[in-house]
Amino acid sequence: MASLQPVRGTHDIHGETMRRHRHVEETARNLAARYGYGEIAPPIFEFTPVFARTLGEGSDIVRKEMYTFTDRGGEEVTLRPEFTAGIARAFISEGWRQNLPLKFFAAGPVFRYERPQRGRLRQFHQIDAEILGVAGPEADIEIIALGAEILERLGALDRCRLLLNTLGDPASRQAYRHALLDYFSRYEAKLSPDSRDRLVRNPLRILDSKDPGDRALLAEAPLLHKYLNPASLDFFAAVCRGLDRLGVAYQVNQRLVRGLDYYTHTAFEFVTEALGSQGAVIAGGRYDGLIETLGGPSTPGIGWAGGIERLGMLTSTLPATPGLIALVALGQAAEERAWLLARELRALGHVVDLGFGGGLGRQMKRADRIGARAAILLGDDELSRGEATLRDLGSGEQRRVALPALAGSLGAYR
């Protein structure tokens, strides 16, 4: 066993996993572009307060999951645990408030110091979409629809459910929070230890506790939607109507919550049963208070993030790899000619692999292993006649082709 190990929770992405990863990212990027979203690549690390303030000191991410360190200049920096905070910071520091509304797509690695599990890593990758500056439900509808269409194109939508909820505006949310606090404070002794902790830090989180005792108490607990004021109800109804109109199926789930104070109105998650306990594949919500929390102008926002690894495991539309042609050269003259031939064929759009050395048998074996559909054999014999041998690696049939006619004979191997 090699003593050189990757850092826990990190992976070398390659082979089919890499192709899945790419496919998820490209599908999302292309579709977001088609929806008019500009791509942004915020830094992979920021000053720690950008995340600490934005995620809330009480959140699990800030309490125990951030990769934080002091750099050589004595600055406290953190590897990003998500995209939203960095994008919000960019919005403020770049002075984009005059360009609203803004729509962003982003993709790349994010970091959380967690115990790895299936579909959960310390370095993982996300796709991310955000709309800044739209206070109305149109933004909620569009961004959810974008998520749904990405899942559809990945062939994953039929294994996902969209859970939808609203937290209402800040007034509604506060009212409900108080009601919940009142209720559970009376039963504090009966709550699970985790939920007693939540009572102090994040009462709404008790709603999705899995503890049976908590569940029993929840049956009698006040319902979120009873505390929504008319404006909040209208907003939610508009979001639902918009999704209905677009044919995006959802289930309203009053237990779906976001703990942080700046979250308002819409919260949603696309979840699947196919990945063990890590069910959420795309999740997000409206964060109208976030940019103000960071010290910027009050600006509404909504967004989601999707885990590329999880989406990759779920995708069923992995495209076929393009046809590969192995160029097998024998002897020095042929090898030198092969460079030029490869360049010509690549310029015409063919995928051409040079195997670099070894005998014919070895190069043929490599051609087979890398999945080449055809091999072009170029040896002294062929070269002296201005020909090459074109072998179909599926059928094993081969024939001599004059070099000028070679490109025209490769149509079947694209």
Add this chain to the structure above:
RNA sequence: GCGGGCGUAGCUCAGUAGGUUAGAGCGCCAGGUUGUGGCCCUGGAGGUCGCCGGUUCGAUCCCGGUCGCUCGCCCCA
């Protein structure tokens, strides 16, 4: 951070009631086939049995610790 399972060849795994040369399949290399891969046959290379310590005449096997992987909890993508 908490709990369960598992670490034997590059990969997937067998194995030893603790005993001297640790196995298989696949993969890799070579030959059968001096310029032909995938199939077949033959041969070969490759292992500090995760690491450290303990028990023992003797540990890959038993015990403790540690590291790693994995599944679940918390939480999340």
